Amino acid sequence: MTASELLEKTKVFLLDMDGTLYVDDAPIGRMKETLAALRRAGKKLVYCTNNSSKTPEEYVRKLEKIGLWGDGDMVYTSAIAAAEYLKRHHxxxxxxxxxxxxxxxxxxxxxxxxxxxxxxxxxxxxxxxxxxxxxxxxxxxxxxxxxxxxxxxxxxxxxxxxxxxxxxxxxxxxxxxxxxxxxxxCGKPYSVMVEALGGLLGVGKEEIAMVGDRLHTDIRFANLNGFCGVLVLSGETTAEAAASSADRPDLILQSLNDLASLL
Ligand SMILES: [Mg+2]
Structure with missing residues (x-):
């Protein structure tokens, strides 16, 4: 898949945070402008993290502080998935x-x-x-x-x-x-994460892309659930590791900012 094809078919971007949007609280490159361009193109941005150490409100404040939060964005954590799972099954x-x-x-x-x-x-x-x-x-x-x-x-x-x-x-x-x-x-790559999320988004799987820097969580999550898997090399995964992994991304970008020139 090419980056243009990705932008054409995707309505919802599930965005991992650490290593994908920022490293150690510093946004990667011109991430603020890239996210703004995605919003202008009508894309829904969902910050999708396994990190259950913060509440959604705490993440919103953090994203606001570093300039990445925008109108219509949503936070979805493994803790929200766990709460929804407990309400449904227990x-x-x-x-x-x-x-x-x-x-x-x-x-x-x-x-x-x-x-x-x-x-x-x-x-x-x-x-x-x-x-x-x-x-x-x-x-x-x-x-x-x-x-x-x-x-x-x-x-x-x-x-x-x-x-x-x-x-x-x-x-x-x-x-x-x-x-x-x-x-x-409950978190990525497991299906509980998507059970609760799916109902919230109201779009087909093929219109969802998961963007992340980890093969065994982010990309496996995409592969197991029928989403487009976009690996970014701005975090923990090297191009060499990606080439030899069983978790196969549909597209590999140096960073999410690679999309900016196409928007
Ligand atoms: Mg990450």
């Missing part, structure tokens, strides 16, 4: 959630009853305020056989000077300590 059930206070409050606002003592469900989100007492309690609930969900599988989160442990690393920790692995994982 309606009315209470949850013990490893997450920041802000994210836990967001789950409560979305109708998930929080329970610290005897929850029906355990959910592992990206808790950047994690403490040993929280981990110990979560492990006890897992050992008791509670339903176990995780927001996303990423082992590490891009950070300076080195990548930080992410939910995938904590999944391994709890696998060793409790013998349990998640009963469901």
């Amino acid at each position: 309606a009315g059930k209470s949850a013990y959630i490893l997450a920041t206070d802000e994210v836990r409050a967001d789950f409560a606002a979305r109708g998930i009853p929080l329970d610290e003592e005897n929850p029906d469900v355990c959910l592992l989100a990206y808790d950047t305020t994690l403490t040993f007492p929280k981990m110990k309690k979560f492990n006890e609930f897992l050992a008791a056989g509670k339903f176990y969900a995780a927001t996303h599988p990423d082992a590490v989160c891009p950070a300076l000077p080195v990548s930080a442990p992410d939910v995938g690393s904590f999944i391994e920790l709890f696998r060793v300590s409790s013998g349990r692995v998640p009963d469901v994982i």
Whole structure:
């Protein structure tokens, strides 16, 4: 597929953030102008991240601060997907959630009853305020056989000077300590992420493109769900890694800014 064909057929762009729009909070090149040009061309922009450490409102504020947010844009995180999943499949059930206070409050606002003592469900989100007492309690609930969900599988989160442990690393920790692995994982590349998203967008799969810098989450997500997969080389993936991967992008760009000259 060419970049022109991509622009022709795509109505909704699902945009990964870290490594795709910015690196360490600095927008990549003229990203502000590129996103504005996509909006002017009538494209819907959905910021689609596995990172469940922030609420949608916190992401909007962050994107506003670095000049990338625009009218009509939408944020969709693995935490939103997890909340929608729990409402559909565990309606009315209470949850013990490893997450920041802000994210836990967001789950409560979305109708998930929080329970610290005897929850029906355990959910592992990206808790950047994690403490040993929280981990110990979560492990006890897992050992008791509670339903176990995780927001996303990423082992590490891009950070300076080195990548930080992410939910995938904590999944391994709890696998060793409790013998349990998640009963469901909600983020990219899994289908739970798209079940809740699909109804919101109201367009066909072939009109959706997923743009991201990771082969095993962003591009696999596109391939598994019938979206167009656009790999950008502005983040963690090199051209060499892309050439030898089983996760095949439909199009490879140096960065999303490559589209600007066509708009
Ligand atoms: Mg990324």
